[in-house]
Structure formats: structure tokens, C-alpha cells
Amino acid sequence: MLAVYNTLTRQKEAFVPLNPENVRMYVCGMTVYDYCHLGHARVMVVFDMIARWLRQSGYPLTYVRNITDIDDKIIARAAENGESIGALTARFIQAMNEDADALGVLRPDIEPKATEHVAQMIAMIEKLIANGKAYAAANGDVYYAVREFPAYGQLSGKSLDDLRAGERVEVDGFKRDPLDFVLWKAAKPSEADFWDSPWGKGRPGWHIECSAMGEELFGDTFDIHGGGADLQFPHHENEIAQSVGALGHSCGHDHGGKTIDSHVKYWLHNGFIRVDGEKMSKSLGNFFTIRDVLKEYDPEVVRFFILRAHYRSPLNYSDAHLDDAKGALTRLYTALKNTAPAAFDVHENANDYTRRFYAAMNDDFGTVEAVAVLFELANEVNKSNSAELAGCLKALGGVMGLLQREPQAFLQGAAAADGLSNEAIDALIAERQAARAAKNWAESDRIRDVLTAENIILEDGAGGTTWRRG
Ligand SMILES: [Zn+2]
Secondary structure, eight states, X not given: OOEEEETTTTEEXXXXXXXXXXXXXXXXXXXXXXXXXXXXXXHHHHHXXXXXXXHHTTOOEEEEEOBBOOSHHHHHHHHHHTSOHHHHHHHHHHHHHHHHXXXXXXXXXXXXXXXXXXXXXXXXXXXXXXXXXXXXXXXXXXXXXXXXXXXXXXXTTOOHHHHHHHOOOOOOTTXXXXXXXXXXXXXXXXXXXXXXXXXXXXXXXXXXXHHHXXXXXXXXXXXXXXXXXXXXXXXXXXXXXXXXXXXXXXXXXXXXXXOOOOSEEEEEEEOOEEETTEEOOTTTTOOOBHHHHHHHSOHHHHHHHHHTSOTTSOEEOOHHHHHHHHXXXXXXXXXXXXXXXXXXXXXXXXXXXXXXHHHHHHBTXXXXXXXXXXXXXXXXXXXXXXXXXXXXXXXXXXXXXOSXXXXXXXXXXXXXXXXXXXXXXXXXXXXXXXXXXXXXXXXXXXXXXXXXXXXXXXXXXXXXXXXXXX
């Protein structure tokens, strides 16, 4: 039985889908104006792991991850580059997909774009105005009237009074309350090509897109809403206010025995990535793009680095942590190289390892303990050379999107730009064999030194010499 930590109720709850025939999960995706960084990698990999586990558990899942392709930063970047918004976003959607593919992230079932759902957003804003939750201001903007939604702040645990006390002096005189947030932004005179609306030309605010697309794809209510922890406030708080406000009545769910209004049953948030103790973020400038990290590290090492931490914990990023993840993944692949895995059908009660793996994953996606089971299996495989246990190791790794390559291909790695190619290494090893056969020890040692200098590790075994990059 799966239990998940629900940010809304701040407790672990049994996962009971609204409709077990159709489990629905919506995750806030990327704003596509630049390359994805490691924080984005974590969101993609974590919710890919969660989607895989829900499916492994037998739930038919529809997984939606949206694409924000209209936004202030996108408009500014396109103007800066002298290119159209469409050209800019198409380029970075492709880059995002390349990064996701490299990390073994399966594509979500639906990737709705904000620009293709503006009509639904306008319809929802009209509903909010009709329900007394929103108002059109004199400047052509439309705002959500936060004081009309008393449950505001319940997801992030903030009260309206606390929020007001923390609010800086409001310079925008068009809002009725400093906490009100924008649903529709009037176009500036310089912005010609935006959307027509009942309030004049303009474009949607960011928050409304997820409410509108969630409703369009899933209806009034759905099971799981996910995203990074930084989205709890204000983005997800605003989403609840919009979706429940448009609904016009209480959501009617039992949220762990608490009286909370939310259109979503379970809110899941992954933790931050930290660099030197600080949160990795664009604004602090301490972020690393996925493609920069992948120049130095195998993408499966990056995936493993993310998954061997619990998804809600902060994740410390450094080269030392990635090197450690690489060494650990190398140990798992080495076990599979030395003992060929037999076919293995994963189910909970296949053996004691699968039972413990399931127990770990069913406890709020406990990948830390699940990875520990993989290492116990690897140790046992190394001792016993059991093809069945090797098969179990490979299959359980596969549930997390790991360990599916030929072990030798992972262990040998990719050649660095200035390093020896695989073919050159094979040729040197063949020359070394010939030198040894001719008892030319000096030549054999010389070749070994060349390979050592290139950080190639030779392993002489019964079946000949194999190698890997260190
Ligand atoms: Zn969102």
C-alpha cells in the first residue's frame, strides 16, 4: 500500500486514488527561455520516478507536465535576441527534451503549452469574476481578490495576516489588496500581437495557466499535483484559489480529516538542490545547466545522484558528490558485468529483496532504502554469481530507470575530447597481449603505463583483459 507525504496536510497519507481506473498527475514544468539547470533535472527525474512507480504498482496513470511558453522572461529574452517568441520557445523546448532524454526521463503523456490554452484561461477568469473572486482593474489588468478566498495560505502554511505583515509597500495602485495577484495582464503599447479578451488585448498571468490546463485535461479534481518546493508559494497557493474559486463550491475531499479546500487530493513537492549550503537558483547565479554537467558526467550518474537521495530532502551538489555517485553506480554495473543477469519478472513477493524494495518505495517513494537494497543484491551477486539475483538487481534498477545498459558500455564510458578512443584502447590492449605472449615484459609494461596515464583501468581475468575508464 502506497503512502505519500501530502504537503497540504503535512502528513503521510495512504494513497487512495479518486478513480483507480484513471490516476491523474499534473506537474508544473519549465518556462522555456533558457537551458534547463540541475534544479529542473531534479523535478523531471523525481516525477519520472514517481510516474514509473505508480505504473509499476498497477495504476493506469495519465501524467501531464505543462510548458510555460509565454511569460515576462520569455518576452524579454526574445526581444533581447531579436527573435520571435515562437522561435525562442521552440528552440528551448527541443533542448529540454534532449536533456530529459539523456537523463532517462520518459516523456509525460501530455505536455500542454500555455499559448494553446488561452481561451480556457479567459473562460476561467470570467468564471472567477462571476463568482466574485476576481475583478478587472482600471488599467486593463484582472486580479484575483485574495480576501475573497478565506482558505488562502493553507498549502504553504501562511496566514493572510502574516502575508500582509510581510508585504512590502505596494506601488501598484490598481490592486484592492497588496496580496491580490494578476490573472490577466493588459498589453503594453509596444506589445502588439497578444490575445484579445473581454478586458482588451493582453496575456495571461502565470498562475492561471496551470488551473486552466489542469481543468481542461483532468476536470474539476485530480489526484496528484507536483512540482519543486519553491512553487508551494505563491504558485500552487494561487492555483488552489483559482481552481476552487472557479468551481464555486467546496472541493468535497477528505484531506486527511482536515477541513481544507483544494481541487487536488495530494500535493507533492521535491526539495531544493544546494551548492555550498545555498539553494541553487538562477537569481543567486550558482546554478549549473544540465548540459554543462553532462560534459563531465555520464547522464545515468546524474540520474542516480538525484535518485539515491529522498525526493523531499535537500540535495547537495558538488563534484565530490557526483564522483561518489559514479563510483557507487560503477559497483552496481560491475556486479552485472561479472554475472550475466537472467530474465526476472518483478513483483512484490518474488523474494525478500523485492519485498523490501516495494516496502521502501511504498513509503513515500523511499529511494534511499530502495537503492540500499540494490547494493545488498550486488554484494550477494558478487559472492554467489547467481544469475537470478543479477536479474533481480537489473530489473529493480529498471523500475527506477537505472542499470539497463550493457555493463561494459557504462563502465568504459565515453572518451573525453582529448582522450583515447575505445578503438585505440582495444588496439593497445591487443599489442600488450602480443608483447606478453612474446615475453617482451618491457613493452608490455610500457603499454600498461600509457593506459594508466590515460586513467584506463585494466582487469585481467579468465576471459581475457577488460578495461574501464576510471
Ligand atoms: Zn504550474
